[in-house]
Amino acid sequence: MDNAARDARRPKLRVATTSLAGCFGCHMSLLDIDERLFDLVELVDFDRSPLTDIKHCGPCDIGLIEGGVCNAENVHVLREFRRNCKILVAVGACSVNGGLPAQRNHLDVGACLQQVYQYREGVAGAQIPSDPELPLLLDKVRPIHEVVRVDYFVPGCPPSGDALWKFLTDLISGRTPRLSHPMLHYD
């Protein structure tokens, strides 16, 4: 059997992605693999992801998590991914070390909310939003490995499209994913 026939018989891997306390920059970087997206969809099907708009994660081979954990909903989503994904990957600075959202960690959450919603110029009489639909903020923003077990980490703000492509193709083809200079960077 030649390689093409073998690849055609191999079931596609199922991949889910989400952005927690992130800016979707890492998802944009994933789109930055450009025409290699056509190669990627030959290899994988997407489950829950901003790309599919599926709302909940089913059983998957790979889960890609962008962003850290800043509120209660992030915790639930992250745990749903961990329950369903054989391999969970922290993608980008925020999921690896908290990143930009974690810069609030030395401030009191209540004081932060008051500053933004009550004390800012031009918002006289405003209140801190308290709709029960809104997820409660955690006192500190956490990287995802402080909440669930994480199998792989891809640092970068964001990781480049090339870095994500190298990582995913390594992982999908069964090699140990490896990013070395200059694909490994934290900024």
Added chain:
Amino acid sequence: MSRQFLFDGQPVPFEDGQTILQAAHAAGHYIPHLCWHPDFPPHGSCKLCIVKVGGRHVSSCALPAKEGMEVESNTPEINGERRALLQMLFVEGNHFCPSCEKSGNCQLQALAYDLEMLTPRFNHFFPDRPVDASHRDMLLDFNRCIFCELCVRASRDVDGKNVFALTGRGIHKHLAVNAESGRLADTDFAADDLAANICPVGVILHKRVGFAVTIGKRKYDAKPIHTVALEEGE
């Protein structure tokens, strides 16, 4: 015939008084380090330069080379220990590279790349360390301090000003400014002091020059630190 020792199985010549690190660098073998600087005596605090000699861990910046030593440095075991030291440094402070002016020129970051540190691994401390922007030309961002004492040593031994000190013990250790008020503006610190230009990380920064060099042209963008350091004698 010059005397030599074995460094990762390779013969390395040395002169009397040379440390393992000095001799290895002279022979083109890089040993990771943060608190060591070629112009200062060894400090031995960061432990990044640990190597194994005869099965024992030693600081290669401090131990004089001896005939016939067998030194292990670039091994999975030692590099794993170095990576763990870096991970502890990263979680103990606030090292947020994307917003740091030193990014791309930072020894801590460059070493973490070189040792393929993909995750901080431990739980973060997220300490509260306010910055000191009081000085006209210089900024102190204590969030990134790794306690190498290079600024302390440079200010005391070269500049003759004693501007900096480490104070407190254990987890309470921190960099302090030697002024009644604790503010940098109330010292005779100047932008051309050696202490203002020796910080290996992003604590002591010059104002009004941040992000002047574009990504791709910074010190460690094109080549990894093990190459740059040997080329520049660092």
